[in-house]
Amino acid sequence: MSDKFAFAQELDAQDELKHFRSRFFIPQHEGKEVIYLCGNSLGLQPKTASEAIQKELNKWADYGVEGHFVGEQPWWQFRKPIKPLLAEILGAKPTEVAIMNSLTTNLHLLLVSFYNPQGKRKKVLMEAGAFPSDQYALETHLHFRGVSPDENIIEVAPQKNEHILQTEQILETIEKLADELALVIFGGVNYYTGQVFEMQKITQKAHQVGAVVGFDLAHAVGNVKLDLHAWQVDFATWCSYKYLNSGPGGVSGIFIHEKHHNKDLPRFGGWWGQVESERFLMKKGFKPIPDADGWQLSNEPILPMALHQASLQVFHEATMDKLVAKSNLLTHYLYEWLIEFAGEHIEIITPKNPPHRAAQLSIFAKSKGKELHQYLLKNGIITDWREPNVVRMAPVPLYNTFTEVFLTAQKVAEFYK
Known part of the structure; x- marks a missing residue:
């Protein structure tokens, strides 16, 4: 697993859009930045917003x-x-x-x-x-x-x-x-x-x-x-x-x-x-x-x-072409790591590949879906809950990272241990 974590870090180092993350305010949890995977409900605040208003x-x-x-x-x-x-x-x-x-x-x-x-x-x-x-x-x-x-x-x-x-x-x-x-x-x-x-x-x-x-x-x-x-x-x-x-x-x-x-x-x-x-x-x-x-x-x-x-x-x-390219990779790795680490406990109901899938995965929890959502929240990972048993995760290319999606999949696996 440490090799995969190092791989995620390497992907972040190579990411030509990584500097855009600093253009947004990232919410805090216990003194650390949260992993915010809820941009499909409410995107984060650009740091230029206050100045614009x-x-x-x-x-x-x-x-x-x-x-x-x-x-x-x-x-x-x-x-x-x-x-x-x-x-x-x-x-x-x-x-x-x-x-x-x-x-x-x-x-x-x-x-x-x-x-x-x-x-x-x-x-x-x-x-x-x-x-x-x-x-x-x-x-x-x-x-x-x-x-x-x-x-x-x-x-x-x-x-x-x-x-x-x-x-x-x-x-x-x-x-x-x-x-x-x-x-x-x-x-x-x-x-x-x-x-x-x-x-x-x-x-x-x-x-x-x-x-x-x-x-x-x-x-x-x-x-x-x-x-x-x-x-x-x-x-x-x-x-x-x-x-x-x-x-x-x-x-x-x-x-x-x-x-x-x-x-x-x-x-x-x-x-x-x-x-x-x-x-x-x-x-x-x-x-x-x-x-x-x-x-x-x-x-x-x-x-x-x-x-x-x-x-x-x-x-x-940033341009949409570059954002979509990064989004496809981010969501791909989230999908693969979730299946590898916790596949027996979840079903991903979102299509696996573009063009039928974008920056969202809907994870059907075979058990304890709401508890999983709450566990992630308590551990500084903000996702979205939808009845009856779906956790939605949206890795947004402007401010999410490959390391974050790796750690998220790891936490899902940890919950089901």
């Missing part, structure tokens, strides 16, 4: 309302230098991205525009076991539209005794629903199993049958390599407080493919979506900005967006 607080103190119009980043256009940073992570054009609201709010707003039930084409396809907020949003949205969710929300579930949805199963279901299908809405990564769905293939098949495609990217953004524009995804939304490290309840965002920007889509309008040349004329008649910003409602939440910008700058420096 203080800068805007100082502007508020010094200028009051004039802060909207002064400085290198006036508040009324605060989003503009942030959008390209976010677009890099999404594989999108800056014009296809808007920064606004919270995830479920955005999902409802996007459904107004992209769920268009007509005739027998009313059905919505989603994965069984999607994050509850998505389930609630779809259920209540269809009720609001006078469409029965029981009859028209179709959930595709793994085969008996399996945890993972096979891509062919998803594609076959889309083809079977054909001209009854209005919308396909999936998570980019299933929050519970950690499975990465093949978004490009799902999008292509849905478009072949005439359906619209959207994704909840809460567990995918900042975690997997995305190429939303090239994949022709119609719309997406996400939160920024998980892998994007933008603070608890951080500002959300939307992606709307440019092919939809000039369509006369139904939408809920608001002041901040009005074309900028007429926004301050204060007259009737909604004329949306002719890109994703036209879906904005209210003026920008400056402090959460300042946090968001501070973290996205780190991603820009």
Whole structure:
């Protein structure tokens, strides 16, 4: 085991991204840094976060309302230098991205525009076991539209005794629903199993049958390599407080493919979506900005967006290609060491290899699952517990190390001795 520990240390020494760890605050446990494997629930705080907020607080103190119009980043256009940073992570054009609201709010707003039930084409396809907020949003949205969710929300579930949805199963279901299908809405990564769905293939098949495609990217953004524009995804939304490290309840965002920007889509309008040349004329008649910003409602939440910008700058420096490469290695070694040290006591329900797996392993404990989670916590290893018996671990490439994943696997084995 000491040879494996030395190997983990050597991997850390060779890691070209290792210096980014010092850019984050690491929580403490008994005077030592914890092993934080919970970035899939809440990412750690960048050390530039306080400075970013203080800068805007100082502007508020010094200028009051004039802060909207002064400085290198006036508040009324605060989003503009942030959008390209976010677009890099999404594989999108800056014009296809808007920064606004919270995830479920955005999902409802996007459904107004992209769920268009007509005739027998009313059905919505989603994965069984999607994050509850998505389930609630779809259920209540269809009720609001006078469409029965029981009859028209179709959930595709793994085969008996399996945890993972096979891509062919998803594609076959889309083809079977054909001209009854209005919308396909999936998570980019299933929050519970950690499975990465093949978004490009799902999008292509849905478009072949005439359906619209959207994704909840809460567990995918900042975690997997995305190429939303090239994949022709119609719309997406996400939160920024998980892998994007933008603070608890951080500002959300939307992606709307440019092919939809000039369509006369139904939408809920608001002041901040009005074309900028007429926004301050204060007259009737909604004329949306002719890109994703036209879906904005209210003026920008400056402090959460300042946090968001501070973290996205780190991603820009590290690059998604390098982060994904390290993530694949980190998660690979966590998987291998967990199986080697404690395989008889656990089952990893996450797919073993990319592209179906990213920076998360969901560990089904064959016994004492909650006790394992609590044992790790008492030993300075922060993971995430999900009923009925799953411990989720997310080794994040910006701040986790190979030594940490080795020590985590070792502690799991120690618990079961």
